Amino acid sequence: MNEAPINVLDLDLPALTEQVKAWGQPAFRAKQLYRQLWVNQRESFDDMSDLPAPFRELLKETAAISTLRNLLVRRGDGGLTRKAVFALPGNETVEAVLMVYPGRATVCVSSQAGCPMGCTFCATAKLGFRQDLSPGDIAQQVLWAQRELAKVPNDLDSGAERHRVRGPGDVPERLTNVVYMGMGEPFNNYQNWRRSVDLLHDPAGFNFGARNFTVSTVGLVPGIVKLMDDPLQINLAISLHSADDAIRSDMMPVNRRYPIADLLDAVRAYTAKTHRRVSFEYVLIAGKNDDLHEARKLADMLLEKGKFPMHVNLIPLNPVVDSGMTRSSRDRVNEFRDYLENLGVPATVRIQRGKDIDAACGQLAGDLAKELAAAEG
Numbered sequence: 001m002n003e004a005p006i007n008v009l010d011l012d013l014p015a016l017t018e019q020v021k022a023w024g025q026p027a028f029r030a031k032q033l034y035r036q037l038w039v040n041q042r043e044s045f046d047d048m049s050d051l052p053a054p055f056r057e058l059l060k061e062t063a064a065i066s067t068l069r070n071l072l073v074r075r076g077d078g079g080l081t082r083k084a085v086f087a088l089p090g091n092e093t094v095e096a097v098l099m100v101y102p103g104r105a106t107v108c109v110s111s112q113a114g115c116p117m118g119c120t121f122c123a124t125a126k127l128g129f130r131q132d133l134s135p136g137d138i139a140q141q142v143l144w145a146q147r148e149l150a151k152v153p154n155d156l157d158s159g160a161e162r163h164r165v166r167g168p169g170d171v172p173e174r175l176t177n178v179v180y181m182g183m184g185e186p187f188n189n190y191q192n193w194r195r196s197v198d199l200l201h202d203p204a205g206f207n208f209g210a211r212n213f214t215v216s217t218v219g220l221v222p223g224i225v226k227l228m229d230d231p232l233q234i235n236l237a238i239s240l241h242s243a244d245d246a247i248r249s250d251m252m253p254v255n256r257r258y259p260i261a262d263l264l265d266a267v268r269a270y271t272a273k274t275h276r277r278v279s280f281e282y283v284l285i286a287g288k289n290d291d292l293h294e295a296r297k298l299a300d301m302l303l304e305k306g307k308f309p310m311h312v313n314l315i316p317l318n319p320v321v322d323s324g325m326t327r328s329s330r331d332r333v334n335e336f337r338d339y340l341e342n343l344g345v346p347a348t349v350r351i352q353r354g355k356d357i358d359a360a361c362g363q364l365a366g367d368l369a370k371e372l373a374a375a376e377g
């Protein structure tokens with residue numbers, strides 16, 4: 001029986017050292033291999049020329065550099081937005097999106113294939129839960145984005161200027177932000193999500209700064225409580241989307257388990273302990289949660305127990321096919337923001353990216369998963 005290959009991206013340096021010794025190699029080979037994976041970001045064992053040929057052959061037989069297979073990359077916004085779809089061994093699919101801005105570059109990664117949380121405005125929810133991603137599978141999406149970013153300066157087209165990127169010099173060499181806002185709920189896969197942060201943060205490897213990670217949750221209170229005690233300064237974003245329990249429960253079933261008051265208590269405790277600013281994500285849906293009395297309710301609720309470090313990100317909905325929901329008008333989005341600001345709640349409108357590549361997050365991956373299943377009969 002063929003055993004599944006060992007995913008070397010799942011292993012931190014101590015674990016990789018143990019594995020390398022188990023392969024009968026001296027321990028220092030682990031450091032070489034680790035460097036090739038995380039510093040040089042090699043995609044193939046054949047490209048690791050400092051490893052002896054017999055060891056490379058052994059690696060090719062027994063190990064893999066992650067298990068995600070890149071199915072396609074779609075470009076938008078003049079080449080500044082790139083969405084990749086990856087297949088897992090069982091043909092489940094996940095997405096990652098690279099977004100380049102003047103002087104910064106963000107990758108949004110998936111932590112699960114599909115998602116069990118059932119948010120009604122989300123394409124990924126329609127897939128249901130498929131599987132958790134391993135730490136290496138999550139981190140591999142970041143490595144893809146770093147490699148893709150290197151191509152961007154020589155691969156821009158005219159649409160890029162609309163986003164204030166006038167030429168290659170405006171494109172950073174390194175990713176500046178990793179956000180866990182793709183498919184899945186990271187706190188539902190807490191351990192693997194958190195291990196992916198450690199792998200990417202390791203100064204001996206990819207060396208990505210802790211303050212440049214953002215994890216986004218639908219509001220799983222136990223995850224927020226856990227993160228409070230984390231020594232790393234990871235940013236926290238909460239998908240809020242309504243200040244009204246009835247509306248929020250309708251949009252996000254998780255609200256029945258952790259209603260808004262409990263969620264906000266956890267967030268206040270988090271900011272009191274960590275002194276870190278929390279972002280609230282608020283997707284604006286026409287006629288659903290975009291009335292100005294909703295803005296009033298939101299401000300009252302956020303401020304009722306005193307100010308704490310926070311910020312509201314308003315995101316016009318990226319409509320999901322057949323959902324019957326549409327995004328709020330531009331005027332309403334701006335009114336909503338101004339209203340919050342006037343009440344003392346810092347708010348910004350998130351610049352939308354990737355409208356020209358496909359619809360909402362999860363839709364492209366979902367379509368490709370269906371195609372793969374059909375191709376396999």
Ligand code: SF4
Pocket residue numbers: 115116117118119122123124125182183184185218
């Ligand atoms: S919005 Fe996020 S948590 Fe909700 S179903 Fe979609 S992927 Fe899951």
